[in-house]
Amino acid sequence: SAHVVNIGSMAGRMPYPGGNAYCASKAAVHALGEAMNADLLGTSVKVSTIAPGAANTNFSPTRFEGDTxxxxxxxxxxxxLNAGDISHAILCVLNTPPHVNIQHLDIMPTAQRNPYLLHRTS
Structure with missing residues (x-):
């Protein structure tokens, strides 16, 4: 048995303006997971795709070309979200019983419900 964990993004399921290359690449990650699950039918190999929402990573500094x-x-x-939140979710997915395959896991901060719904406080 084995377990493949792909890191996607909510942007791969709900694209946003100005994110064409990123959103397309993350949509490909989701499609890869779907195809792998289909190809691995009848085996004990699990495939999961984790799709974070707003996560504080180096993505924003890269996206804005260093404009901190x-x-x-x-x-x-x-x-x-932070890296610890995502790694915790991955561990939860990896620690499922052999007969359980979490194929998709959307994980967002409580303040976010989708890429367009984000509650900010002053």
């Missing part, structure tokens, strides 16, 4: 002020503003007014 713009990158910081992305996470103002709410508590985003």
């Amino acid at each position: 002020e713009k990158a910081r503003a992305v996470y103002e007014g709410f508590t985003p």
Whole structure:
């Protein structure tokens, strides 16, 4: 048996303006997971795709070409996910019983319900 865990993004399921290349690449990750699950039918190999929402990573500084002020503003007014949150979710997926395969896991901060619904406080 084995377990493949792909890291996708909510952006792969719900694209946003200005994110064409990123959203398309994450949609490909989701399609890869679907195809792998189909190809691995009848085996004990599990395939899971984890799709985080707003997570405080190096994505924003890269997206805004090093503009730290713009990158910081992305996470103002709410508590985003962090690497520990994602790794915890991965461990939960990996520790399921042999007969359980979590194929998709959307994980977002409580303040976010989809890429367009984000509650910020002042």
